Amino acid sequence: MVNKKSLSQNTALLLGFLGLLLWSSSFWIEYQNKTLMLSIGFLMMSIGVIGYSYSLYFTSLAGIRNNGVWFSSLVSRSIWGWLLGLVLTGFYVLLYFYPEFLGYNEAGKSSGLVAFFDPLSVLLNGKPATQWFLYGTVYTLAIILFGIKFIFKYRNNRYQVFRTISVIFFQLGFAFLIPEILSKLNQDLPYFSKDLKNMWPLNYYFFEDWHFNNMLNGGNLGLFILIFGLLMMFVISPILTYFFGKRWYCSWVCGCGGLAETAGDPFRQLSSKKISVWKFERWMIHVVLVFIFITTIAVIWTYLGSETSGETLTRKYFANVIIGFLILLILVILVWGRKELNKDAVNTIISIATILIFVIIWQSKWNQENLMFVDSYSLRKWYGFGVGAAFSGVLGVGFYPILGSRVWCRFGCPMAAILGLQQRLLSRFRITTNGGQCISCGNCSSYCEMGIDVRSYAQNEENIVRSSCVGCGICATVCPRGVLKLENVSSKNRY
Amino acid sequence: MKDFPKKNIVILGNGISGITAARHLRKRTDRPITIISEEHPYFFSRTALMYVYMGHMPFEATQPYENDFWKKNNLNCIQARVKNINGRKKYLEFKNGETMSFDVLIIASGSKPNQLSCPGNDLNGVHGMYHKQDLDRLESLSHSIKSAVIVGGGLIGIELAEMLHSRGKKVTLIVRENSFWNRVLPDAESKMINSHIEAHGIRLLLETELKAIIPSEQGGVKEVITNKGEVIPCEYIGSTIGVSPNVDFLKDSGIALGRGVLVNSFLETNLPDIYAIGDCAEQTQPQKNRRPIEAVWYTGKIMGETLANTLCGKRKEYLPNHWFNSAKFFDIEYQTYGRVEADPDPKEQKQFYWQHQNKNQLLRLSYHPETEILQGVNVMGIRMRHKIFEQWLDQNKTLEEVVDRLQEAYFDPEFSKNPIAKIKADFAIIKQ
Numbered sequence: 001m002v003n004k005k006s007l008s009q010n011t012a013l014l015l016g017f018l019g020l021l022l023w024s025s026s027f028w029i030e031y032q033n034k035t036l037m038l039s040i041g042f043l044m045m046s047i048g049v050i051g052y053s054y055s056l057y058f059t060s061l062a063g064i065r066n067n068g069v070w071f072s073s074l075v076s077r078s079i080w081g082w083l084l085g086l087v088l089t090g091f092y093v094l095l096y097f098y099p100e101f102l103g104y105n106e107a108g109k110s111s112g113l114v115a116f117f118d119p120l121s122v123l124l125n126g127k128p129a130t131q132w133f134l135y136g137t138v139y140t141l142a143i144i145l146f147g148i149k150f151i152f153k154y155r156n157n158r159y160q161v162f163r164t165i166s167v168i169f170f171q172l173g174f175a176f177l178i179p180e181i182l183s184k185l186n187q188d189l190p191y192f193s194k195d196l197k198n199m200w201p202l203n204y205y206f207f208e209d210w211h212f213n214n215m216l217n218g219g220n221l222g223l224f225i226l227i228f229g230l231l232m233m234f235v236i237s238p239i240l241t242y243f244f245g246k247r248w249y250c251s252w253v254c255g256c257g258g259l260a261e262t263a264g265d266p267f268r269q270l271s272s273k274k275i276s277v278w279k280f281e282r283w284m285i286h287v288v289l290v291f292i293f294i295t296t297i298a299v300i301w302t303y304l305g306s307e308t309s310g311e312t313l314t315r316k317y318f319a320n321v322i323i324g325f326l327i328l329l330i331l332v333i334l335v336w337g338r339k340e341l342n343k344d345a346v347n348t349i350i351s352i353a354t355i356l357i358f359v360i361i362w363q364s365k366w367n368q369e370n371l372m373f374v375d376s377y378s379l380r381k382w383y384g385f386g387v388g389a390a391f392s393g394v395l396g397v398g399f400y401p402i403l404g405s406r407v408w409c410r411f412g413c414p415m416a417a418i419l420g421l422q423q424r425l426l427s428r429f430r431i432t433t434n435g436g437q438c439i440s441c442g443n444c445s446s447y448c449e450m451g452i453d454v455r456s457y458a459q460n461e462e463n464i465v466r467s468s469c470v471g472c473g474i475c476a477t478v479c480p481r482g483v484l485k486l487e488n489v490s491s492k493n494r495y
Numbered sequence: 496m497k498d499f500p501k502k503n504i505v506i507l508g509n510g511i512s513g514i515t516a517a518r519h520l521r522k523r524t525d526r527p528i529t530i531i532s533e534e535h536p537y538f539f540s541r542t543a544l545m546y547v548y549m550g551h552m553p554f555e556a557t558q559p560y561e562n563d564f565w566k567k568n569n570l571n572c573i574q575a576r577v578k579n580i581n582g583r584k585k586y587l588e589f590k591n592g593e594t595m596s597f598d599v600l601i602i603a604s605g606s607k608p609n610q611l612s613c614p615g616n617d618l619n620g621v622h623g624m625y626h627k628q629d630l631d632r633l634e635s636l637s638h639s640i641k642s643a644v645i646v647g648g649g650l651i652g653i654e655l656a657e658m659l660h661s662r663g664k665k666v667t668l669i670v671r672e673n674s675f676w677n678r679v680l681p682d683a684e685s686k687m688i689n690s691h692i693e694a695h696g697i698r699l700l701l702e703t704e705l706k707a708i709i710p711s712e713q714g715g716v717k718e719v720i721t722n723k724g725e726v727i728p729c730e731y732i733g734s735t736i737g738v739s740p741n742v743d744f745l746k747d748s749g750i751a752l753g754r755g756v757l758v759n760s761f762l763e764t765n766l767p768d769i770y771a772i773g774d775c776a777e778q779t780q781p782q783k784n785r786r787p788i789e790a791v792w793y794t795g796k797i798m799g800e801t802l803a804n805t806l807c808g809k810r811k812e813y814l815p816n817h818w819f820n821s822a823k824f825f826d827i828e829y830q831t832y833g834r835v836e837a838d839p840d841p842k843e844q845k846q847f848y849w850q851h852q853n854k855n856q857l858l859r860l861s862y863h864p865e866t867e868i869l870q871g872v873n874v875m876g877i878r879m880r881h882k883i884f885e886q887w888l889d890q891n892k893t894l895e896e897v898v899d900r901l902q903e904a905y906f907d908p909e910f911s912k913n914p915i916a917k918i919k920a921d922f923a924i925i926k927q
């Protein structure tokens with residue numbers, strides 16, 4: 001059914017696979033000259049992916065080329081798709097739970113796949129590679145190479161091109177090179193996250209006491225990261241989201257989003273558009289929101305009880321701040337949410353907030369160790385497990401070929417949940433529908449990676465204001481009738 | 496014969512017009528509603544059939560509503576062919592002989608593709624592209640097609656060319672006129688599309704007609720002969736020489752027919768309680784500047800909604816306002832608002848036209864020669880806002896003001912290279 005691949009495409013594919021094989025072979029073979037092998041593999045993969053993309057997209061004029069997507073076994077949830085899903089998931093399971101299989105040795109010198117990356121790791125951060133360095137390298141390379149493929153594919157649309165250059169830049173610079181180099185320059189400092197763009201709650205350990213203390217003991221750099229992190233959370237992010245919607249983060253900056261938009265792009269059509277799945281999504285997002293809220297205050301609560309915290313900020317005071325915040329939230333939702341949100345959402349938020357207020361009042365009265373009756377340590381552990389491993393990695397990426405490229409972003413990401421709430425309530429961003437031009441063809445819905453049924457709005461001449469929309473702009477790009485436009489205009493009359 | 500306790504409404508055809516009527520009726524009434532179509536039990540988007548063949552979407556994705564939507568909304572969907580209607584006694588007759596009575600009937604039977612008239616037009620391998628069955632047939636033949644000939648230079652013809660081309664078939668497009676779709680498109684637009692078609696590797700034969708189709712030994716097609724004597728071998732012939740209202744089965748119904756079902760501006764036929772909407776309806780008194788039959792998506796939608804109002808006690812006239820439309824010719828998007836003549840009478844219409852030097856971008860504004868009031872716009876490769884142009888047309892804005900405010904209507908994606916400054920500069924030069 002699919003058009004046959006040309007000779008040049010097949011050659012490029014073969015070269016790329018051989019490069020990957022070369023890297024993977026370090027699993028069994030201990031190479032003498034790792035630098036050479038690493039470079040050769042890198043070159044083969046790069047030439048492979050770029051060459052393949054070039055001959056795939058530059059042999060025809062620029063335009064939407066989704067030809068044969070649903071005939072391809074790899075990206076239409078057929079046998080090859082399932083196999084790829086299995087391989088990816090397997091890799092994540094090893095990475096998170098059995099890194100020793102990859103050659104990682106906590107006590108001493110690593111070997112195998114992990115040690116294969118030593119030359120690069122030493123060059124960048126001065127230390128031998130860990131499994132996380134291996135992962136970071138492969139991850140960044142995937143974003144760069146498949147990002148180039150994406151740019152070739154959508155070269156007729158400058159929004160797509162610019163956005164992709166941006167995610168490549170942030171991944172390569174902010175998530176990969178700068179943190180590695182910073183830790184090389186500051187070898188003696190305790191560990192803390194140096195990825196400036198990775199803010200709480202995506203960086204789920206930001207508020208944990210070890211991380212907090214490490215930042216405080218981390219000299220100027222640590223202090224800078226702490227202050228920048230707080231600024232990012234409470235000032236920069238809300239302002240940017242107000243002006244541009246959550247897309248400024250989700251599809252221009254974020255690394256998870258970056259991988260989804262580049263390596264994950266061929267799988268974007270697999271997201272489910274069913275109404276039932278949308279219901280599940282809303283339910284899930286509310287759970288995630290409540291969970292991050294409770295975890296965060298529980299962590300801070302515990303921290304305030306420990307010796308390190310001093311006397312300036314007491315638990316009582318903190319409890320009052322949180323209660324104040326919750327009351328404010330209820331008021332905002334009552335005044336604002338009435339016309340902007342549906343009734344269920346309003347009721348859910350208000351009842352949860354009310355319950356929280358009572359619990360906190362009751363507990364702060366008794367100065368109990370465990371807020372919400374749960375041990376904040378185990379809460380954190382579960383949160384870290386859920387956010388860090390199970391969801392974003394194993395399910396999020398491993399299941400690309402089964403559930404689409406943004407499962408994690410849609411159902412699990414706490415950052416997306418918070419930005420989404422703001423996008424829905426207080427932002428200038430919307431997708432405008434162009435009058436009566438929609439012909440209900442369904443291209444927009446099909447290629448929305450977040451599973452938004454864009455067509456259901458467009459055909460009724462309604463604008464699209466959805467908290468989950470990451471503003472990738474693909475719906476507007478693939479629409480054959482020029483119906484959709486991502487816009488930041490006044491926050492009034494958005495609908 | 497089925498009987499209903501309440502006055503029942505039967506909608507014949509589940510295309511965009513029938514479905515829009517049904518949805519809007521269901522919002523306002525709990526009367527029994529039955530929707531009949533032989534094509535598919537549920538509504539799908541005909542305009543998306545091409546994307547199914549090209550592998551952009553699975554067929555289910557062409558259905559704007561999930562399958563349980565109909566049951567949930569108590570809309571009774573039946574897949575069957577209606578053979579005949581008795582408009583006076585108010586019942587339908589199905590192909591299998593069963594009948595069904597109605598209190599109100601909405602005919603929304605759409606169009607059918609016109610047949611080629613040359614010998615060999617009935618061979619297996621000569622097909623139109625309108626119904627889902629046409630798509631299924633094409634799909635089943637597809638593996639044996641190496642070359643295809645498409646006859647007809649219109650919107651469906653070029654889509655069919657794109658479809659076959661995307662699956663690696665060698666495509667020849669045969670057009671009777673001397674340039675693509677130039678009954679509708681002015682010269683520059685039409686020429687732009689000609690060269691774009693050829694840039695994609697499609698062979699475009701202008702001023703050419705089909706003389707005969709030669710059968711193969713297996714009963715399919717072997718080749719075609721053009722009026723210029725050229726022989727083109729092919730395994731598939733797409734017949735896309737236009738559509739006409741699908742009303743043959745109404746011959747003996749007592750409902751007045753012209754080319755389509757004749758209706759007044761309230762969408763009423765000559766018989767009480769029988770209405771017609773969408774492609775199959777022919778207006779006896781069309782609005783100014785509108786044609787009696789307009790076989791496009793949105794007119795069916797507006798008619799469906801209008802009629803639902805009427806049937807729920809708010810008698811409403813069908814008033815489609817300014818003409819608009821859009822299409823995509825391979826990679827070039829086309830939008831039009833208002834009236835832009837392909838070959839204007841200089842006393843009626845003048846045009847300002849701008850084209851990008853080396854990109855496929857074009858804008859044409861038409862206006863009245865004396866008053867300079869805007870009459871319409873064509874854009875190729877640029878997106879424009881529907882609502883803004885509708886306002887400008889309503890408010891009789893002049894050409895100069897429209898050019899001046901063009902940015903307000905600009906709808907291209909963010910970061911696109913904006914051509915408006917260039918358009919304005921060129922306009923200023925012409926003005927002098």
Ligand SMILES: Cc1cc2nc3c(=O)[nH]c(=O)nc-3n(C[C@H](O)[C@H](O)[C@H](O)COP(=O)(O)OP(=O)(O)OC[C@H]3O[C@@H](n4cnc5c(N)ncnc54)[C@H](O)[C@@H]3O)c2cc1C
Nearest residue numbers: 508510511512532533534576577604605773774790791792
């Ligand atoms: C390939 C293609 C691309 C198109 N692209 C565009 C576009 O881009 N923009 C645009 O504006 N328009 C486009 N159109 C035109 C548009 O699709 C039609 O105007 C629109 O679908 C008409 O809708 P309708 O509801 O009037 O009829 P239809 O969609 O034709 O529905 C009529 C239904 O009634 C059924 N029916 C008819 N007679 C009987 C009977 N006797 N018994 C049982 N069932 C019956 C038919 O099977 C059919 O399912 C396109 C059409 C085609 C074929």
Ligand code: SF4
Nearest residue numbers: 448469470472473475
């Ligand atoms: S609605 Fe459009 S912009 Fe938003 S996530 Fe979906 S495809 Fe991307």
Ligand code: SF4
Nearest residue numbers: 438439441442444479
């Ligand atoms: S892709 Fe465009 S025309 Fe098609 S359904 Fe979506 S908005 Fe409508």
